[in-house]
Amino acid sequence: MEITLIIAGFIASYLIGSLPTALWYGQAFHGIDIRNYGSGNSGATNTFRVLGKKAGSIVMAVDIFKGWTATSIAAILLHLHAFTEPNLITYQLFIGILAVIGHIFPIYANFRGGKGVATLLGMVLAIHVEAALLCIAIFFLVVLLSKYVSLGSMIAALAFPLLLLMPRFSPDDPILIIFGFAMFAIVVLTHQKNIIRLIHGEESRTNIRFRKK
Known part of the structure; x- marks a missing residue:
């Protein structure tokens, strides 16, 4: 019974993560396949770049919610006694990672998705809300100062484990x-092309404060 519940949770997490928010939004409201424009990724960063602030914000919010919802399945499984409480974080990680994998390789979109950063953020929000909120603040600060969403994503990703090393946030x-x-x-591996473009000064800037479209 426990194994069946756990497997069901794993599958549900992947399917939730697979929801191609950027692709569906682009098709529904702009009549385009977002993967044919910009960086070719079906994620919040490319949506900001191609469709503007409103679309990017909506896609990012939904992708974050996907990660949070999928990871929260672990709490449901704990309530159903599928595993014991000392194993909660381990199952949250496994289940959350499956949601991120779903976002990167979505079954509903021929396995062509985004880079999973927003879904990953939703995942850590479900696991460690304080550190995750600080990472969100760091992300927006970096993007507002540099206009590079990719740089903000990488710095925020590094900030998370560094914060956990501090006594205040130690898990x-x-x-x-x-x-x-x-x-x-x-995150660094999935942003290799962005890193190269940043080094050569060719990375696209995204003005999330002022751009209107």
């Missing part, structure tokens, strides 16, 4: 710190 399970650094490494 009960050290596996969360290990995950945080692994998460940062993955």
Whole structure:
């Protein structure tokens, strides 16, 4: 019974993460496949770049909510006694990662999705809300100052495990710190092209404060 519940939770998390918010929004309100424009990714960053502030904000909010909702499945499984409370963070990580994988490789969109940063943020919000909120503040500060969403994403991803090393935010399970650094490494890997463009001064700037479209 427990194994069945856990497997069902894993599948549900992947399916929730697979919801292609940017793709569906672009098709419904602008009649385009967002993956054919900008960076070619189906995520919030490319939506900001191609469709503007309003569309980007909506897509980002929904993608964050996807990660939070999927990761919260772990709390439901705990309530159903599928596992014991000391294992909660471990299951939150496994279930949340499946949502991020779903966003990157969505079954509803021929496995062509985004980079998963917003969904990842929703995941950490469900696990450690204080550190996650600070990371959100860091993200927006970096983007407002630099106009680079990719740079904000990478710095915010690094900030998460660094915050967890501080006594104020130290988690009960050290596996969360290990995950945080692994998460940062993955974000860097998925932003390799952005890093190259940043180095060469070719990365697109996104003015999330003033742009209207």
